[in-house]
Amino acid sequence: MHLTGAPDLEWGVMNSSSHPISRRTVLSAGAGTAGLLVTTSTVGATSAVAAGIPWPKLRKSLVGTLYQPSTSAYAQVAHGTNPRYDGINPKAVARCVSTGDVAACIAFARRYAVPFTVRSGGHAASGWSTGTGLVIDTTLMNAITIDGAARTATIGAGARLIDVHRATTDQSLALPTGTCPDVGISGLTMGGGIGPMTRLWGLTCDRLVAATVVTADGKSQLVNPTRFAGLYFALRGGGGGSFGVLTSLTMSLDTMPAAIDSYSLSYPFSATPSVLKGFQSIVATADRRFGVEVQFRAVRSSGKINVTVRGDWAGPQSDVAAQVDALVTAIGVAPTTRSILHQSFVSSVLDHAGCGSFGSCVPGADITRVPGSATSSMVSTPLTDAGIAVFMQQLRNGLTVPGQTYTGATLDGMRGAVSDTTTSDSAFAHRDALFMVHYLARWSPNTPALDPRPFDQYVSGFRNAMTPYVGPSAYVNYQDPLIADYGNAYWPGTFDRLRAVKTNVDPTDLFHFAQSVPPA
Numbered sequence: 001m002h003l004t005g006a007p008d009l010e011w012g013v014m015n016s017s018s019h020p021i022s023r024r025t026v027l028s029a030g031a032g033t034a035g036l037l038v039t040t041s042t043v044g045a046t047s048a049v050a051a052g053i054p055w056p057k058l059r060k061s062l063v064g065t066l067y068q069p070s071t072s073a074y075a076q077v078a079h080g081t082n083p084r085y086d087g088i089n090p091k092a093v094a095r096c097v098s099t100g101d102v103a104a105c106i107a108f109a110r111r112y113a114v115p116f117t118v119r120s121g122g123h124a125a126s127g128w129s130t131g132t133g134l135v136i137d138t139t140l141m142n143a144i145t146i147d148g149a150a151r152t153a154t155i156g157a158g159a160r161l162i163d164v165h166r167a168t169t170d171q172s173l174a175l176p177t178g179t180c181p182d183v184g185i186s187g188l189t190m191g192g193g194i195g196p197m198t199r200l201w202g203l204t205c206d207r208l209v210a211a212t213v214v215t216a217d218g219k220s221q222l223v224n225p226t227r228f229a230g231l232y233f234a235l236r237g238g239g240g241g242s243f244g245v246l247t248s249l250t251m252s253l254d255t256m257p258a259a260i261d262s263y264s265l266s267y268p269f270s271a272t273p274s275v276l277k278g279f280q281s282i283v284a285t286a287d288r289r290f291g292v293e294v295q296f297r298a299v300r301s302s303g304k305i306n307v308t309v310r311g312d313w314a315g316p317q318s319d320v321a322a323q324v325d326a327l328v329t330a331i332g333v334a335p336t337t338r339s340i341l342h343q344s345f346v347s348s349v350l351d352h353a354g355c356g357s358f359g360s361c362v363p364g365a366d367i368t369r370v371p372g373s374a375t376s377s378m379v380s381t382p383l384t385d386a387g388i389a390v391f392m393q394q395l396r397n398g399l400t401v402p403g404q405t406y407t408g409a410t411l412d413g414m415r416g417a418v419s420d421t422t423t424s425d426s427a428f429a430h431r432d433a434l435f436m437v438h439y440l441a442r443w444s445p446n447t448p449a450l451d452p453r454p455f456d457q458y459v460s461g462f463r464n465a466m467t468p469y470v471g472p473s474a475y476v477n478y479q480d481p482l483i484a485d486y487g488n489a490y491w492p493g494t495f496d497r498l499r500a501v502k503t504n505v506d507p508t509d510l511f512h513f514a515q516s517v518p519p520a
């Protein structure tokens with residue numbers, strides 16, 4: 001059994017119930033529903049989906065299965081991975097098995113003005129891949145085909161990261177992704193995709209060479225640099241849920257390294273100023289084969305704040321000690337513990353995922369769902385002493401949040417290959433970021449229904465306290481309903497172009513939620 005929320009893993013989720021929701025009132029003009037008043041929301045548990053929607057028609061048109069509350073196994077498919085949103089019960093979940101199924105769902109939703117949302121891995125921080133209407137679920141569209149000669153993988157939209165690693169490494173190839181085993185490749189890619197190999201190989205979205213998308217008109221389109229070039233731009237950093245339903249992705253792969261050296265350093269909390277300064281200078285200057293992140297975990301039960309600096313070196317084993325020495329020198333304080341593990345690339349992937357093996361890390365079976373809150377900052381200039389002091393105080397404040405199993409922040413080192421691509425090439429807007437801060441709070445899986453507001457207030461307060469020092473930019477893959485000017489926070493410099501793309505592919509804003517990209 002693996003904990004999605006194990007302390008060394010990245011993640012976090014925000015609560016929809018305590019935040020404004022997207023809601024539209026639609027007077028359906030669809031045949032058979034003339035005059036039907038439908039209040040739509042892609043998010044809220046409180047929205048009403050009108051009775052009288054002819055669900056049997058949708059069921060008949062699908063090759064996959066339509067689950068409703070009366071269907072056996074509904075409970076197994078109704079929710080995403082964060083149990084805090086389990087109170088939101090969709091009227092129907094369409095487990096699609098083909099692009100045709102997805103197109104049928106879109107046609108049905110249009111015709112009967114049914115509110116819908118799209119789900120792949122179900123990790124949306126905001127809960128915005130669930131809702132009270134129709135959930136279009138791609139989970140079963142998870143086939144992966146590797147073309148060894150072309151060094152590409154064509155991946156069904158429902159595949160999870162662990163599936164992708166299993167298939168690619170089996171052919172001695174690899175894709176840069178995030179760490180969590182059951183995050184969906186779709187959501188990860190559309191928002192960016194940051195992980196241990198980011199500095200060397202770039203973001204996951206930088207590997208997208210083609211995609212299949214069902215657009216608002218219900219048509220399935222091949223998207224690549226020359227076909228629907230605007231949509232191709234948007235799929236690489238523009239976030240999920242705004243432009244259509246992604247049904248498959250073709251990604252370019254790298255040669256899997258024969259081995260990786262994974263290092264870990266621990267420090268006392270009092271060394272935080274030195275740790276942060278050393279981290280910031282290494283991220284800006286180190287060999288891009290040297291990955292680095294810093295984890296701060298405030299554990300109320302122990303009263304301690306643990307500090308770990310860790311990463312992977314993808315160069316020759318003979319050089320790893322010198323690389324780690326350079327980091328320790330930049331920090332200027334001797335670590336309390338230091339370890340370096342020479343291991344296979346597959347072992348490093350499994351370590352990051354918190355998995356013993358591929359076979360014992362099956363999404364939906366082996367991975368425990370853990371409730372949590374999260375938000376983020378994208379940081380392009382080093383923190384000053386004043387910023388570091390505020391950061392430390394916020395970490396200390398986390399120790400007082402009742403019910404937490406831990407609170408804290410993870411700083412993921414960036415630049416390297418991230419800055420090889422520009423904001424005119426793709427919608428991912430943070431090409432000059434030094435690092436991403438993921439603020440997080442988690443509580444016990446045994447108390448999923450705990451009031452999430454104190455946790456949301458904590459992570460949001462942390463981000464707000466840091467904003468004067470790091471600026472307002474944020475990572476769309478940690479959707480935060482409390483960020484009011486989300487367009488400029490997620491996509492500084494690319495938002496206008498995203499809006500123009502939206503106007504082209506979805507002028508009536510069918511794909512709409514509280515932080516979707518609006519038409520221009």
Ligand SMILES: Cc1cc2nc3c(=O)[nH]c(=O)nc-3n(C[C@H](O)[C@H](O)[C@H](O)COP(=O)(O)OP(=O)(O)OC[C@H]3O[C@@H](n4cnc5c(N)ncnc54)[C@H](O)[C@@H]3O)c2cc1C
Pocket residue numbers: 004005009010011012013080117118119120121122123124125128129138157177178179180182183184185186187188191192193194195239240241242244245246247477478
């Ligand atoms: C435990 C955990 C660990 C994480 N680790 C990392 C990490 O290491 N690195 C990193 O960069 N990020 C990480 N994230 C953030 C993660 O990348 C985002 O939450 C991502 O959006 C999840 O994708 P998904 O397919 O699982 O989510 P979903 O909840 O299914 O979808 C996310 C968004 O995309 C939309 N969407 C989903 N499928 C489709 C589709 N097929 N077509 C169009 N729109 C769609 C949804 O409507 C929703 O708005 C983590 C999150 C969690 C919870």
